[in-house]
Amino acid sequence: MLDERSKKVLCAVIQNYISHPDPVGSRTVAKKYSFNLSAATIRNIMADLEEMGFLTHPHTSAGRVPTDRGYRFYVDSLSARGDCSNKEVIRGLFKKLDALRENLDMLFSETTKTISLLSHYLGVAMSPDPSVTTLKRIELFSHRADQVAAIIFTDEGLIKNKIIDMDLNVTQKDLNRISGYLNSEFSGYTFDEIRQRILKEMSREKLLCDRLISKAIDICREAFFSSYGDLFIAGLSEVLELPDFSDLQKIRELSRAVEDKHTIVKLLDKLSESDGVQIIIGSENSMNEMKKLSLVVSACKEDDKPIGVIGIIGPTRMDYFKAISIVDMTAKFISRMLVEK
Amino acid sequence: MLDERSKKVLCAVIQNYISHPDPVGSRTVAKKYSFNLSAATIRNIMADLEEMGFLTHPHTSAGRVPTDRGYRFYVDSLSARGDCSNKEVIRGLFKKLDALRENLDMLFSETTKTISLLSHYLGVAMSPDPSVTTLKRIELFSHRADQVAAIIFTDEGLIKNKIIDMDLNVTQKDLNRISGYLNSEFSGYTFDEIRQRILKEMSREKLLCDRLISKAIDICREAFFSSYGDLFIAGLSEVLELPDFSDLQKIRELSRAVEDKHTIVKLLDKLSESDGVQIIIGSENSMNEMKKLSLVVSACKEDDKPIGVIGIIGPTRMDYFKAISIVDMTAKFISRMLVEK
DNA sequence: TATTAGCACTTAACCATTGAGAGTGCTAAA
DNA sequence: TTTAGCACTCTCAATGGTTAAGTGCTAATA
Numbered sequence: 001m002l003d004e005r006s007k008k009v010l011c012a013v014i015q016n017y018i019s020h021p022d023p024v025g026s027r028t029v030a031k032k033y034s035f036n037l038s039a040a041t042i043r044n045i046m047a048d049l050e051e052m053g054f055l056t057h058p059h060t061s062a063g064r065v066p067t068d069r070g071y072r073f074y075v076d077s078l079s080a081r082g083d084c085s086n087k088e089v090i091r092g093l094f095k096k097l098d099a100l101r102e103n104l105d106m107l108f109s110e111t112t113k114t115i116s117l118l119s120h121y122l123g124v125a126m127s128p129d130p131s132v133t134t135l136k137r138i139e140l141f142s143h144r145a146d147q148v149a150a151i152i153f154t155d156e157g158l159i160k161n162k163i164i165d166m167d168l169n170v171t172q173k174d175l176n177r178i179s180g181y182l183n184s185e186f187s188g189y190t191f192d193e194i195r196q197r198i199l200k201e202m203s204r205e206k207l208l209c210d211r212l213i214s215k216a217i218d219i220c221r222e223a224f225f226s227s228y229g230d231l232f233i234a235g236l237s238e239v240l241e242l243p244d245f246s247d248l249q250k251i252r253e254l255s256r257a258v259e260d261k262h263t264i265v266k267l268l269d270k271l272s273e274s275d276g277v278q279i280i281i282g283s284e285n286s287m288n289e290m291k292k293l294s295l296v297v298s299a300c301k302e303d304d305k306p307i308g309v310i311g312i313i314g315p316t317r318m319d320y321f322k323a324i325s326i327v328d329m330t331a332k333f334i335s336r337m338l339v340e341k
Numbered sequence: 342m343l344d345e346r347s348k349k350v351l352c353a354v355i356q357n358y359i360s361h362p363d364p365v366g367s368r369t370v371a372k373k374y375s376f377n378l379s380a381a382t383i384r385n386i387m388a389d390l391e392e393m394g395f396l397t398h399p400h401t402s403a404g405r406v407p408t409d410r411g412y413r414f415y416v417d418s419l420s421a422r423g424d425c426s427n428k429e430v431i432r433g434l435f436k437k438l439d440a441l442r443e444n445l446d447m448l449f450s451e452t453t454k455t456i457s458l459l460s461h462y463l464g465v466a467m468s469p470d471p472s473v474t475t476l477k478r479i480e481l482f483s484h485r486a487d488q489v490a491a492i493i494f495t496d497e498g499l500i501k502n503k504i505i506d507m508d509l510n511v512t513q514k515d516l517n518r519i520s521g522y523l524n525s526e527f528s529g530y531t532f533d534e535i536r537q538r539i540l541k542e543m544s545r546e547k548l549l550c551d552r553l554i555s556k557a558i559d560i561c562r563e564a565f566f567s568s569y570g571d572l573f574i575a576g577l578s579e580v581l582e583l584p585d586f587s588d589l590q591k592i593r594e595l596s597r598a599v600e601d602k603h604t605i606v607k608l609l610d611k612l613s614e615s616d617g618v619q620i621i622i623g624s625e626n627s628m629n630e631m632k633k634l635s636l637v638v639s640a641c642k643e644d645d646k647p648i649g650v651i652g653i654i655g656p657t658r659m660d661y662f663k664a665i666s667i668v669d670m671t672a673k674f675i676s677r678m679l680v681e682k
Numbered sequence: 683t684a685t686t687a688g689c690a691c692t693t694a695a696c697c698a699t700t701g702a703g704a705g706t707g708c709t710a711a712a
Numbered sequence: 713t714t715t716a717g718c719a720c721t722c723t724c725a726a727t728g729g730t731t732a733a734g735t736g737c738t739a740a741t742a
Contacts, residue, residue: 025705038715043706061705061722141480141494149500151492153482159490159502236577237596240589248581251592255578366734379686384735402693402734 002052007077008035009045010054014066014074018319021243023063068282068316071294075279075320104158104308109232111310111330116235119326120242121314122258124297126268127229128156128308131192138182138223140175148175150223156307157338164222170215178216191224198224229308231261231268244315250292257289257313264290268309272299277328282316292316296323298331302338310334343393348418349376350386351395355407355415359660362584364404409623409657412635416620416661445499445649450573452651452671457576460667461583462655463599465638467609468570469649472533474499479523481516481560489516491564497648498679505563511556519557532565539565570649572602572609585656591633598630598654605631609650613640618669623657633657637664639672643679651675 002010012033016024026043029035035042046064049055054070066074108125115123134155143149143163148170150162170178186194198220236258245251257263267287271278280295296318297311310331312323343351353374357365367384370376376383387405390396395411407415449466456464475496484490484504489511493501511519527535539561577599586592598604608628612619621636637659638652651672653664 023705027705039705040715040717041713044714047707057706059722060707061703061720063705137482139480139482139492141478143494143500144498149494151480151500151502153484153490157485159484159492159504161492161500161502163500234600237593237600240593240596246589248587248589248592251589252578252581255581259575259578364734368734380734381686381688382684385685388736398735400693401736402691404734 002073005035006045006049007073008033009042010049010066010070011074011077013046013049013055013064014070017066018317021317023058023065025063028063066317068284071281071316071320072284075281078321078324104156105230107334108230108308108310109234111334112232112234115310115312115326115330116238119312119314119319119323120235120238121312121318121323122233122235122239123310124264124268124313125232125310126265126272126308127232128158128306129229129269129272130160130224131195132190132306133158134188134190134305135186135194135224137187138179140179140219142170142172142175145169148219150219152223156302156305162223164219166215166218174215178213178219181213181216182220186220194220194224229265229269231265233258233261233264233313239314242315244317253289253292257293260289263287264313267295268297268311271297272306272309274299275301277324277331279320279324294318294320296320296327298327300331300334300338302335307335307338343414346376347386347390348414349374350383351390351407351411352415352418354387354390354396354405355411358407359658362658364399364406366404369404407658409625412622412657412661413625416622416665419662419665445497446571448675449571449649449651450575452675453573453575456651456653456667456671457579460653460655460660460664461576461579462653462659462664463574463576463580464651465605465609465654466573466651467606467613467649468573469497469499469647470570470610470613471501471565472536473531473647475529475531475646476527476535476565478528479520479564481520483511483513483516486510489560491560493564497643497646503564505560507556507559515556519554519560522554522557523561527561535561535565570606570610572606574599574602574605574654580655583656585658594630594633598634601630604628605654608636609638609652612638613647613650615640616642618665618672620661620665635659635661637661637668639668641672641675641679643676648676648679 009029012029012035013024016028016032026039026046029046030037030039030042046055049070050057050064053067054073055064056067058065104127108127112123112125115121115125117123136153136155138153139151141149141151146166146169148164148166150164152160152162154160186197189197198217201217236255239245239254240251245254264287267280267285267290271280277296277298280297282294283291285291285293285295290313292315293313294316295311295313297309299306300308300310311327312318314323350370353370353376354365357369357373367380367387370387371378371380371383387396390411391398391405394408395414396405397408399406445468449468453464453466456462456466458464477494477496479494480492482490482492487507487510489505489507491503491505493499493503495501527538530538539558542558577596580586580595581592586595605628608621608626608631612621618637618639621638623635624632626632626634626636631654633656634654635657636652636654638650640647641649641651652668653659655664
């Protein structure tokens with residue numbers, strides 16, 4: 001449906017627009033990219049591309065600007081991925097290696113900063129959705145009066161604290177028995193599975209007679225009921241330098257999108273299962289707040305277990321090639337690093 | 342040095358400017374505030390106030406605008422504090438009561454959101470500087486190969502995880518002995534004191550012979566060496582609605598200030614010792630990034646122990662009265678809540 | 683002597699006009 | 713099928729004139 005020549009013109013328009021935020025005209029394309037065609041011909045082609053929905057007009061006498069569909073075509077044709085051996089990236093990431101040892105949260109938060117510095121867009125990262133992490137061990141301590149502290153270790157190397165309110169006093173001895181029971185019963189299961197099993201257990205009335213075990217189940221319900229991973233975003237000041245966010249209205253939209261972490265979390269959550277770099281352009285996204293932004297993300301995996309999502313948020317007019325290669329490299333780097341450890 | 346009338350004019354100018362972001366002229370003051378004086382007289386007074394450094398001129402034919410010194414005078418004369426019984430505030434805060442039970446981090450993060458919603462400025466909160474928190478108990482677990490997880494409970498109710506790299510394998514049994522030793526030795530001391538004691542212990546060569554204890558000291562060094570508290574900031578989209586941040590340059594400055602958490606942490610840290618609401622206006626602040634912003638903060642204390650700092654960051658043209666009362670109430674509310682618990 | 687009215691002056695903000703420049707669409711010729 | 717040419721459209725920046733707000737100063741006033 002698109003002949004070779006049209007494709008080239010489309011890509012030329014997009015590339016030019018990405019590097020230079022003004023609508024691009026037929027003359028520019030004819031001159032800068034060595035088609036042996038006159039401006040008039042290019043003009044005709046561009047008119048066709050517009051009719052097909054790949055380009056638009058801000059107004060009659062302005063050049064062409066890509067639509068989301070245009071970007072999509074461009075991105076899909078960008079097959080050469082990830083191997084832009086950007087030394088800068090590698091060095092930057094190596095420096096962050098230390099942070100990893102500390103804890104995953106630290107790693108993710110540093111990663112977002114690095115990504116944003118490298119890409120000049122927003123860096124995002126989300127630690128794994130707890131529902132798919134696997135319980136390794138749980139330890140319980142009486143904390144303050146009426147409160148129990150649960151320390152949860154996962155196979156992924158995460159440590160989570162939960163403070164649980166209790167309606168009656170429980171001794172440390174009781175807690176030890178409870179944690180013993182929980183570990184023997186639930187260790188090796190994901191939080192999701194544990195939740196489901198708890199629901200089943202609860203229906204067995206026999207167990208409810210054992211006060212301690214019903215207590216244990218209460219604790220579990222609290223401890224494993226945590227919906228989403230943590231979200232990290234960095235680089236707002238970086239992105240405000242872009243001409244795309246030169247007017248107040250757009251900045252407000254952006255800041256709302258960034259502050260409404262819930263939206264982004266839901267979005268990233270959907271993508272955390274898939275492999276490789278994924279791209280969502282503008283309105284392809286179902287979230288209203290993000291309609292004018294694009295996402296380039298990749299899941300990080302340790303062997304086959306998802307251990308988080310990292311990515312870039314930027315304007316639809318984004319340097320997708322650069323973004324893809326940064327995200328790809330970073331995700332692979334983190335995955336590799338975690339396997340080695 | 343300032344007669345009663347001048348004071349009143351100054352306050353009138355500032356109040357008007359706070360509620361309405363345009364330079365205020367002599368006519369406005371004469372009309373809106375019932376001085377029985379003509380505009381001309383007000384004009385003379387304003388000229389005097391300008392000479393004394395309380396007001397400025399954006400340009401010759403514009404009205405007056407307060408200087409930082411002017412704001413300072415105004416704020417100092419605002420003695421009626423905190424008792425603006427704002428029902429809204431109270432209700433909003435009560436809702437957050439649940440979050441407290443979870444953990445302090447959650448509480449602080451929610452508090453910033455509430456504060457920003459109520460004030461329409463940035464809400465900030467910093468959890469306590471670890472160096473002044475008191476160790477209640479430490480538990481050690483072998484985590485992954487070569488890694489030990491330290492769970493630190495403080496008297497303040499905080500729980501901290503630290504993952505510590507070990508150069509040699511230690512069994513769980515060893516870890517239990519180590520934690521037993523640490524608890525008997527350091528429980529009840531602040532992190533600062535612990536650090537100092539460790540330095541002393543290390544010089545006693547006798548102990549170094551006991552491999553386990555030297556190991557323990559290694560662990561401590563890692564575990565208690567954490568410089569600052571966590572900083573939470575919320576409400577950027579709120580603050581972008583203000584006319585004070587209507588141009589790009591100012592927004593960039595603001596976003597840089599917000600992203601450079603280190604600067605704010607240092608600033609808040611200085612204020613975490615003092616009692617009551619403290620106010621820093623524009624250039625009174627030593628940090629360059631914050632020269633055009635004001636801070637209204639208060640330390641939260643449990644009995645006499647500092648458990649964090651909360652506050653508001655906004656433009657120098659801030660509704661200080663409202664800000665002060667919100668900060669004061671919130672800080673007192675949190676302090677009270679934590680004592681009761 | 684303190685206050686006020688009046689007036690000249692300054693400046694920003696708004697508005698309409700203008701011309702240049704960029705780019706298009708269309709037509710007719712190659 | 714491609715291209716040259718041309719009329720047309722639209723933005724943008726500069727220009728200039730007008731208005732409104734506000735000042736500072738001076739002279740009159742209570």
